[in-house]
Amino acid sequence: MQVLIVESNPDLGAIWQRYLERQGMSVTSALGQASAVAYLQDTAADLIILDLVLEDGSAFAVADYANYRYPETPVIFVTNSTFFSDGSIFQHMANARAFVTSEVDPADLTAMVEHYGRVE
Template identity: 60%
Template sequence: MRVLIVESKAELGVLWQKHLERQGMSVICVQSQIEATGYLAQEHVDVIVLDLILAQGSALAVADFAEYRQPLARVVFVTNTSFFSDGSIFAHAANARAFLCSTTPPEDLAAMVEYYGQTG
């Protein structure tokens, strides 16, 4: 399974990456909208772990681009804010499958990614 992590905080992205790789997943971690869309334009992914608040760019733009270029890719949104806590993210991003707090234990995030990577 191929996973793209889009997380502005490099240390958090690497933490998640290590947990996912331990589960046998192929993982790349980027920090911005430009890096994410560039990667999605060239490489196939099954799941995108996407921080809702990026320091550079828009997470919704990444999700929209993924919907266009890779319609089968599923997005697991993470955030450290209460924005979209009402579940409305699912109305804004058709490829959204989960919405988690960025403080979710990495092993729980890995379980969610594994689940959505195996299901449609």
């Protein structure tokens, strides 16, 4: 499975990446909108883990581009804020499958990736 992590905090992204790679997944990390969209121009991810509040660019732009280019690719949104804590992210982003805090246990995040990113 090919996973794209879009996370502004490189240390946090690296923790998630190591957990996923231990489960046999191929993982690419991007720090912001430009690098994520550049990756998606050439490669389809089976799942995207996307920080809702990016320091460089817009998470919505990344999710919209992914939905346009690869409409079947699910997105797990992560955030360290309470914005969208009411679940309305699912009304705004058609490819949203989960919404969790950035403090999510990496093992739990890995289980969600395995569940939502199943390649059939």
